[in-house]
Amino acid sequence: MSSLTSALSSAVRAVPALHLPRSQRMANRRVLFVSLIVALVALIAIVVAGRVVYDVATATDFSQKNLSPCLDHPFGTDWMGRDMFLRTIAGLSTSVLVGLLAASVSAVAALVLASIAALGGKRADEFVTWLVDLFMGIPHIVLLILISYACGKGFWGVVIAVAVTHWPSLTRVLRAEILQCRESQFVAHAHKLGASRVSIALRHMVPYVFPQFLVGLILLFPHAIMHEAAITFLGFGLSRDMPAIGVILSESMAYLSAGMWWLAVFPGLALIVTVMLFDVAGSSLRRLIDPHSSQE
């Protein structure tokens, strides 16, 4: 008997919230919506705060150097007495802005290429697929180094390199989406009913592909931000005195063996949190607007 009740209760637990009493139910979509808003607000706050403290973040104070984390300086200070918390925030805001530009450029490029591939006939499809294979063949970091070198290094070298290298994976996804939509029953029916190509594109294709595009755009951010940090860490691009996570981390390497662990640990954690905020925003948005995964 007891085994039966336990089996029953575990079965109830396995079934989604619908079987719970009303008071215990979590409104799934509302939770997702709130987490999306919270993530977006937090990201905007990082950017704004980073811009505001930008000048303070680079201010040096040699009476306060090499402090380990304390109340006044939650992330500690470096050997020039710069507050690591402010430097980190300022660096993150640069990262998010670079990520914004990179994700937008790459997402638009991916959309255009995927449309050409899926709608432009066999030759165009083969060419775009080949192009994706080509760019995925060079390891991403190496490609970033090459493009940054081609642009003469410096800030814009990094921005351009990160912006123009993130389209291949999204292109693949969108191409498959558009192909699937084109082959679907409802498009065939609309065609038989005499709908024009333009109206099929606007009324059937765009609503089908747009959610994927938007989610793909947001999920490009984490990659763009991490690559920006990585290429900066390697020493390309952003100059030494600019607050940037990559610069902070590469500087910290010289002080690790002296035991100044906070120089590396906290800025890295802050970067991870930022990246995860984008993941939360992206996956919440996916479940809100994409019918395929709304029941997960």
Place this chain on the structure above:
Amino acid sequence: MTKRILRQIARLVLLLLAVSIVVFVLVSASPIDPVQANVGQAAYLNMSPEKRAALAEYWGTDIPVWERYLNWAGAFLQGDLGTSLRYNAPVAQVISTRATNTLMLMLVAWVVSGVLGFTLGVVAAMKRGSVIDKLVKGYCFVLAATPAFWIGLVFLIVFAVWLGWFPVGFSVPIGKSAADVTMADALHHLVLPALTLSVVGVANIAMHTREKAIDVMESDCIRFARARGLTSWQALRTHGLRNLLLPAITLQFASISEIFGGSVLVEQVFSYPGLGQAAVTAGLGSDVALLAAIAVFSAALVFAGNLIANILYGVVDPRIRRGEGSHV
């Protein structure tokens, strides 16, 4: 089967050719003047115009890009990769000494992350909803958002600085002549970089395997096996593993590009003398010949991985071997 493989190889050779063109155009497009960068600012200013012209001719800056590319590619095919300016040695020699280090690092990380990720994925799927599953999912979620070089820094702080178990950097002990370096020394220096790369690589394969395994465990053949009285682990072993292994192997071979990228960063953190570190030095120091050669080499490595994955597909999956599979 043979025809399929030959067609694949032809395709990859074509891709590699395209990669070499892209690489060459990129390094040629750089506004950094090779003559100035290689001679040095001070020497360049003190030089007579005739000397500059002679050098420009020597470096070939006045001939068109495509002609330089043909010269470079022709020499490349004959094994002459040029001279590295930073390391003051033939590029082929720099690459061959460093490739051993990098390949060893990548191989260890590749195997460890593959085996560990696959195991974690299967266990998480079998214990779906349990604490283990949540731990694995959380680990993968956080790891996917973590830059490889930061993990390297944290490992360096914990294992090298605080605990002192492993050396802070390099691939051999400092101040030891090359002849005295033992295998144990080399392994000791390899542990931390390889661990870093493995830990980062686990996330992708574990999440993927978990999802596949959940699909497989809900399939009819597993349900039938369970109805016959097999435990779920037995059913998995006899009916599930082969289905799971195939996509996992493909994914792991496809991740060579990421592992190489990760090794560039990790080598930088641990001052590990491999190809990645050389690529960074070459990029920062305008060592065009070395940078281009490493880029082509890494692309060749990635394409080789893809080729092996495609061939293995045919070996493991009888449907594709017989040419039934449409998704090659």
